[in-house]
Amino acid sequence: MNVFTINLIFAGLWAAFVGEFSIGNLAAGYLLGFVSLWAARPLFRDDRYFLRFPRLVRLAVFFLWELVVSSFKVAADVLAIRPGNRPGIIAVPIRTRTETGTLVLSSLVSLTPGSLSLDLSEDGETLYVHAMFVDDPAGVRADMRKLEDPVLEAVE
Numbered sequence: 001m002n003v004f005t006i007n008l009i010f011a012g013l014w015a016a017f018v019g020e021f022s023i024g025n026l027a028a029g030y031l032l033g034f035v036s037l038w039a040a041r042p043l044f045r046d047d048r049y050f051l052r053f054p055r056l057v058r059l060a061v062f063f064l065w066e067l068v069v070s071s072f073k074v075a076a077d078v079l080a081i082r083p084g085n086r087p088g089i090i091a092v093p094i095r096t097r098t099e100t101g102t103l104v105l106s107s108l109v110s111l112t113p114g115s116l117s118l119d120l121s122e123d124g125e126t127l128y129v130h131a132m133f134v135d136d137p138a139g140v141r142a143d144m145r146k147l148e149d150p151v152l153e154a155v156e
Contacts (some may be wrong), residue, residue, distance in 0.1 A: 003049040007033040050117075055154040062150050063108055074113040074132065088134035089118065090146045092127045102127075103153045105148055 007030060014029025015021045034053060041047050077083050096102050106117035106127060114132035121128070131140050 003037055003044055003046070007037055007049075009033075010036065012121065018030050033123060040131060049101060052154065055150070059150040059154040060103050061100045063111075063147075066112060066147065070115075077132070085132045086134050087135070090137050090140050091121075092129050093125060094127050094144075094148060096148065096156060097124070098156055101151055103154050105151045108147060108151065109144065112145050 010033025011026045012021075014032060015025040018025050018029075029092035034050075037044075040051050041050055077085050094102065094105060096105055102120065102124065106120070109115050109117040109127070109129055116130045118128040118130055120126070127144075128141070129144065134140055
């Protein structure tokens with residue numbers, strides 16, 4: 001049994017102990033289980049789980065920030081008298097080599113307002129993205145690179 005499964009069992013047991021299976025109780029049980037397992041990490045052969053969780057949290061916080069910023073940018077353009085958007089399709093070279101990393105990256109791109117992942121090249125090295133603001137294609141690629149860095153840390 002891996003550490004993640006043990007942590008999920010701890011979350012379920014905590015919710016059962018409290019007497020209510022709610023999202024808050026499951027989250028609290030998960031965090032308490034994580035801290036307990038972290039304290040007992042010398043007992044486990046593979047400790048990548050303890051490194052991955054903070055990276056996933058960092059990815060979630062970074063994505064939420066990007067979501068808010070891009071939402072305001074799109075809303076400001078929609079409400080402007082003269083919209084300043086210049087939509088276009090850009091080929092973005094990606095560094096992720098796993099299917100999970102590619103899936104997470106393309107999903108986060110599509111969830112961000114003003115951008116949509118369209119296709120992946122046959123060799124899996126280029127993601128085609130439709131962006132709402134393509135004044136500077138190199139700048140759009142740099143923004144995608146900033147999004148890809150936390151994905152690489154968390155997933156791969």
